[in-house]
Amino acid sequence: MSRNSLDFTIEFNDSLRLFCLKGIVFRILVSLLFNGEAMDILDIYNKYNNFGRFFDMDHKVVAPGHIEYNMVVTESHLATPTAMHGGAMAGFMDGVLGVAALSAVEAENKVVSTIEFKINYLSAVFLGDELKGVGIVLRKGKRILLAEGKIYNQKNELVATATGTFNAYSFEKSDMFE
Numbered sequence: 001m002s003r004n005s006l007d008f009t010i011e012f013n014d015s016l017r018l019f020c021l022k023g024i025v026f027r028i029l030v031s032l033l034f035n036g037e038a039m040d041i042l043d044i045y046n047k048y049n050n051f052g053r054f055f056d057m058d059h060k061v062v063a064p065g066h067i068e069y070n071m072v073v074t075e076s077h078l079a080t081p082t083a084m085h086g087g088a089m090a091g092f093m094d095g096v097l098g099v100a101a102l103s104a105v106e107a108e109n110k111v112v113s114t115i116e117f118k119i120n121y122l123s124a125v126f127l128g129d130e131l132k133g134v135g136i137v138l139r140k141g142k143r144i145l146l147a148e149g150k151i152y153n154q155k156n157e158l159v160a161t162a163t164g165t166f167n168a169y170s171f172e173k174s175d176m177f178e
Contacts (some may be wrong), residue, residue, distance in 0.1 A: 041106035041171060042099075055088070057095055065104035065137035069096045074127045084125040089151070089160055092133060093119050096149040097164035100135030104145060110168045112145065116162030123157065130154040143168050 042061065046052070052059075055077070059069040071092055081087035094114060100113040125131065132152045139146040145168060151160040 003105065031118075037165070042102060045099075045102060047105060051091065052095060055092065055095075057092065059095070061099075061103045063103075064107065065100060065140065065165050067096070067100045067103055067135045069099060069133040069135065071131050071133075073125055073127055073131065078127060079093070082126050084127075084129070086121060089121065089125060090119055092131065093117070093149050093151060093160060093162045096133035096151065097147040098133040098135075098164060098166065100137050100147045100149070101145045101164070101166040101168070104137040104140050105168045108168075109171045111171050111174045112166040112168050115165040115167050117162050119160060119162040121160050123159050125153060125159050131159070138163075140157070 003031045051057075055071055056074070057069055057071045058065055060154060061067050069092070073084050073088075073130075077084050077088040097117055098112060098114060102173060105112060130153065133149055134152070135147055135149045137145055137147050147164050147166065149160075149162045149164065153159050
C-alpha cells in the first residue's frame with residue numbers, strides 16, 4: 001500500500017510542530033534549573049567563567065554586540081617583576097572579543113566559541129594598571145561573527161588591539177547547563 005503525499009505532508013508538519021514545542025519546553029526547563037528564575041545566557045556564562053573570576057575581570061553590555069570589560073593588573077598577571085605577561089593580555093582580549101560576540105547572539109539562544117584571533121601589543125602594561133577592554137561585533141552572520149577589541153590603560157592609552165572570529169551555536173549544544 002503506497003502513501004500519498006498529503007499523508008507525508010501532514011506527518012512532516014506534525015513533526016515540525018513537535019520539534020518546535022520541544023525546543024520551547026527545553027528553554028523553559030533550562031531557565032527553571034537556575035534557581036527557579038529565568039537567567040540569560042550571559043548570567044549563565046558568568047556562573048561558569050572561572051577564568052574571568054580568577055583574573056577578576058568584570059564586564060558590562062553596552063548594547064548587543066558592544067561590551068566593556070575591566071580588570072586591574074595584579075602580581076598573578078606578571079611575566080617580570082613589573083610587566084604583564086602577553087598570555088594574560090591575550091586571555092583578557094579573548095574575553096573582550098568573546099563576550100562582545102556572545103552578547104550579539106544570546107537573544108537567539110546561542111553561545112560562541114573562538115575560532116581564531118590576532119592580537120597586536122602596542123605598549124607594555126604594568127602592575128596596578130587599570131585596563132578597559134572594548135569589544136564590538138563588526139559582522140554577524142548566521143553562524144560566524146567577526147569582532148574587534150581594543151584595550152586601554154587608565155591613562156586612556158591604547159595598549160592592544162585585536163580581531164577575532166567566532167562560531168555561534170545553539171545553547172543546547174553547550175556544556176553550560178546541568
